[in-house]
Amino acid sequence: MTDTPRLELIGITKAYPGVVANNNVSLRVMPGEIHALLGENGAGKSTLVKFIYGVQKADSGILKWEGEVTDIPNPNVARKLGVGMVFQHFSLFDAMTVEENISLGIAPELAKSGLTQRIIDISTQYGLPLEPDRYVHTLSVGERQRIEVVRCLLQDPQLLIMDEPTSVLTPQEVEVLFRTLRQLAADGVSILYISHKLQEIKDLCHTATIMRMGEVVADCNPAEETPRSMAEMMMGGNLTPPERTGKAVPGEPQLIVKALNVASSHSHGTDLKDIDFQVRAGEVLGIAGIAGNGQQELMDVLSGEVLVSDPESIIIDGNPVGASGPNQRRSVGMTFVPEERLGHGAVPQMSLWENAFLSGATRMNLLNNGFMRIKQSEEYAATIVEEFRVKTPGIANVAESLSGGNLQKFIIGREILQKPGIIIALQPTWGVDAGSAAAIRQSLIDLAANGAAVLVISQDLEELFEIADRLSVICEGRLSPGRNTEEVNVEEIGLLMGGISSEPITEVAAHAD
Amino acid sequence: MLIRLEPRAEASRAMVYQSPLIAVVLTLIAGMIMFRIMGTDPLQAVHAFFIEPISTLDGVAELLVKATPLILIGVGLSLGFQANIWNIGAEGQLTLGAIFGGVVALAFFDVESVFLLPAMLIAGIIGGMLWAAVPAFLKARYNTNEILTSLMLVYVSFLLLSFLITGPLRDPDGFNFPESRLFHDSAVLPIILEGTRLHIGFLVALLFAVLAWLMIVKHIIGFQIKVIGMAPAAASFAGFKEKKLIWLTLLISGGAAGLAGAIEVSGPIGQVIPVVSPGYGFTAIIVAFLGRLNPVGVILAGILMALTYLGGDSAQITMNLPNAVTGVFQGMLLFFLLASDVLIRYRIRLGALRVREVTPRQEGVT
Missing domain, CATH: 3.40.50.300 (P-loop containing nucleotide triphosphate hydrolases)
Structure with a gap:
């Protein structure tokens, strides 16, 4: 049984207009394995996961489930096969109880009577304390995540996909979650774990697939790597951790x-x-x-x-x-x-120079009797792009065309160059x-x-x-x-x-x- | 449901500007089908509707006369629409402008002065602004829906006009007809094309469009309008005040509609009558969208929509078609335009409904 991978992807390729999100990606998750999927923003992790969960179709490539070629056209089929997914952003209704939320998100045949007892059974079995009658708005974020996890577990999944699950948890809550995940793995459930936090991956995962620019660049055993070595594989270059150059004495x-x-x-x-x-x-x-x-x-x-x-x-x-x-x-x-x-920090449909003007007008003196100093705004935007190494074809491009990291560098640069x-x-x-x-x-x-x-x-x-x-x-x-x-x-x-x-x-x- | 709309990965920028043209072509095709069903020769009808009215100089002048209020109001509305402020009551603001301008003209009925016309136009602007100030105040203070309040005031303005025209403003020598006196010559707008009705108001409308364009492209107010429309949170981050923009855009669009009203009574009409506009204030909403909320686009769209008014008259006269054809064409144009706009951003997918699908937000996954 352990020889057949639970999930195997062979040569998955998916192109969007202008960008190849996945290029010939292959991946293999064994039963009972906690498998990390690691990569920078835009590396193609989300596209791949959407494909596995049936949200999106691939242009080419084969998906094998328990050794058999399978087509997953939509999330319902995925759930029937035994794929469960916990998203980074929860889809819960604040004004409903835990049980009501769970019954909404599962197959109708599971939402029949006896649900309360099964919620309690599963939550005690896996150390995920939940009270079915509590209203969601009274719960902490960690508890809300438990609802999502329990909702998945109710469907008896064979493969659990978790997207950045720890970004909202305290270190203590993370420990609890990890114990649950390890227990699930010991019971034979495969887990595909997406995270940026390299130390966590090292602590938790058995294997890791590292993606960069839509391609798989390495498979490794996280236990044998350091967070830094994994980060470098992810980026394809050397990572310089922040350095403090001579600490200033705090002033006024x-x-x-x-x-x-x-x-x-x-x-x-x-x-x-x-x-x-x-x-x-x-x-x-x-x-x-x-x-x-x-x-x-x-x-x-x-x-x-x-x-x-x-x-x-x-x-x-x-x-x-x-x-x-x-x-x-x-x-x-x-x-x-x-x-x-x-x-909020930038207007998505506006160009970079207009976004530079957005918050820079006051301190950078970009207004002349109410009229915009367009040339100066453009120069200011160009300076930000240059000094903060923002990757963009030009300052006339709209903010939403930049990747998250690049836009954030632009915004930080815009605020820092105002010499606050x-x-x-x-x-x-x-x-x-x-x-x-x-x-x-x-x-x-x-x-x-x-x-x-x-x-x-x-x-x-x-x-x-x-x-x-x-x-x-x-x-x-x-x-x-x-x-x-x-x-x-x-x-x-x-x-x-x-x-x-x-x-x-x-x-x-x-x-x- | 077997038909779904699925967002496209990228909306084509070129198509955003082409969709008005596509809408016009589709309207023509649908119009021809409609004429065919009604038993008239489609080509002849289209000729009567779209070509004949502008085949003479007089026709072209008439076209621009009708386009004048549409451009004025359309440009004003487009500013508010860009900020997501939906003034639907321009027709009422126009009516108030006509009343205010008319009152000034009638109050100084026998005064001959170069200041009379400017005073009428300014009074018209004030009237429109006052009428728009009501929804502005209610929205800024109580967050009332301006679509409803501005629309409801349209009907109030109609009643106000009909009260005035059957009472205080009625021509004392007019045999009790609900009309005011004809304005004095110095209260009538000068003609700029000899032998036609084309008056100076058209130039005013063009000037207003140019000023609005300057403001949108170069001025901080225009920038604020755009930011608040596209990303309200970013506007708050930048320190732009939403209430100020609510007031500003409603006052500008109300003022423009009021000016259009004053121009109508002092231009082509020359007196105050019970109905001062064939729905310019509503048609201008279509004009604003057809012109892509861009002042230059609004000028072109205003001229096109003016043609549907003329075409309706012409089709009525030469083809014996009902005047409702005008409304049908305006409606089809808006319909096809909105449909094209939807299809720029979405594609149609055929497929079965997914039962009980909870779609989680997925940003940040990558």
Whole structure:
């Protein structure tokens, strides 16, 4: 039985207009194997997975399931065969219970009576505690992911595809998930695991297929590789980790936030409670936290997209700006990088020079009596492209034509070239390839070394430990006091991320080892 | 469902500009089929509808007279539409412009002054703006749907006009006909082409289109309008104020419609009558889309739509066809245009419905 691969792909090729997403890709997943699929953004992982799950057709190539050539025209067929998929973004209805959500996403014949008991059975069997009657909006992100996993497991899958499953979890929750996955593998389920986090792949996966530009460039055993060697295979070049060139002594506070209380404007958002912190010139402050704990709300308030009534609660370089909009904050020295690149940090259908103008108009003096200085805007965009090595045919190209990493480099470059006194970045390397991520982190460190204050809000702990001088954690809208990065470890931060006082997570943490 | 629309990987940029032409050709074909079914010779009917009206100088001048309000309103609306502000009530704003302009003309009925015409036009702009200010205020303050509020005000404006024209504005020597006095010569727009009705308002419309084009391409306001329409979150990131743009685009489009109304009463009509427009304010919505929300495109589209008005009259006279043909052609044009636009972005797929498919968002997978 173990000789027949559960899933075998031979020579899969898929071309989109203008780009070959998969070129002659072959892959083999054995029963009970945890197989990593690794590659930068745009390497073709998603196309391949969509093909396996029946969302998309390939131009050519063969798919063999349990040794037999099989056609998967749509996800229903995939599920009947025993392919389950957990997407990075959950498809859950907040206003429904766990059980209702599960019954919506599975085959009708499975959604009959007795579902509650089966949910409980499976969740206890695999250590995924879930209460079927709870409403989804009351659950943490980790618990929501469990719903997706249980939903897949109910269909008795032979192959489980997981797309970046840990990006929303605390280190402790990751441990729980890994134990589940290992147990599933021991029961003979194959797992195709997509992730950027190389250390995780090394810890969890038995084999790894590495893709670059639509092709398979290597198969390896992650246990025998280092994260760095895998990253280099992924990028096809040498990876330079960020370096700190002589640490500047932190200077005057550039940003002071005092007793900030803000009710969230989103219906299921998180209110900010008593936020107090400072960022000094020359330092990088990192704010860690699991998604949905008030990061977006904090960003909105700091950037001026949401205003507070007391101007004194936010002070930029001595100027109280709590009640001032984004452009007044820019004019006193703050620039910012939103999380969402397309649609927030940049207008997707507009050219790069128009997007350079978008946030640069104030500080780069790109306005002349209300008329746009088009030539200067173009020059500014060209400078960004050149200095931050943005790969694009030209500044007349629209923002959405750039890859995620390149657009993010452009946005970061646009904000850095405005010579800010303080820069605030939310998830600056989210969904960005390893090469671009390293460049972005380096540029933030360099900016701090040159005397600017840098605030990075991120869910990526590796990133924060790499670049931050001090670390705080945001949990349920409260911010923990900043601590020097050298004096804390991942476990302590992880506990803070889970909110030590909050009951279910501590239970998880206690069981973690 | 056996027919599905599937998004295309890439929308063709060239097709975005070609789709109005395709829509025109399809409208012609469908129109000919319609004429055939009605028992007339399709070629003769199309000739009567589209060629005959503009075969004389007078016809061309008439075409531009009719295009004037369409261009003015269409350009104004296109600004708002780019910002996703849907002013559907231009017809009402036009009516208010006609009332305000007419009131000024009648108040200074026997005054001869070069300032009278400018005063009428400015009054018309103010009237249109006031009428558009209502949906602007409601949207900015209470987030009311401007499509509904602006549309409903159209009917209020009709009633207001009919009240005024049967009361205070009625010609005292007019045998109780619901009409105002004929305007004095200095309250009538100068003719720019001798022997026709083509008046200076057409040049005003062209000037407005050029100014709007300048604003969209070069000015920060135009940039803000485009950004807020394409990516509202990016507009907020850039510090653009949504409420300001709601006010601005509604006031500009309302003002333009009001100006068109004042031009109508002081130009081709020359007095205030119970119906000042054959639906220019609504037709201009089609004009704005047909012109791709681009001022230059709106000029061309305005002239084309003006032809459907003339063609309807002409087909009625020479072919004995009902005047409803005009509305049918305008409707078909919009229909084919929207269909072409949908097909630029989607392709049709035939296939069975997938039962209970939950489609998760998949960005970020790669």
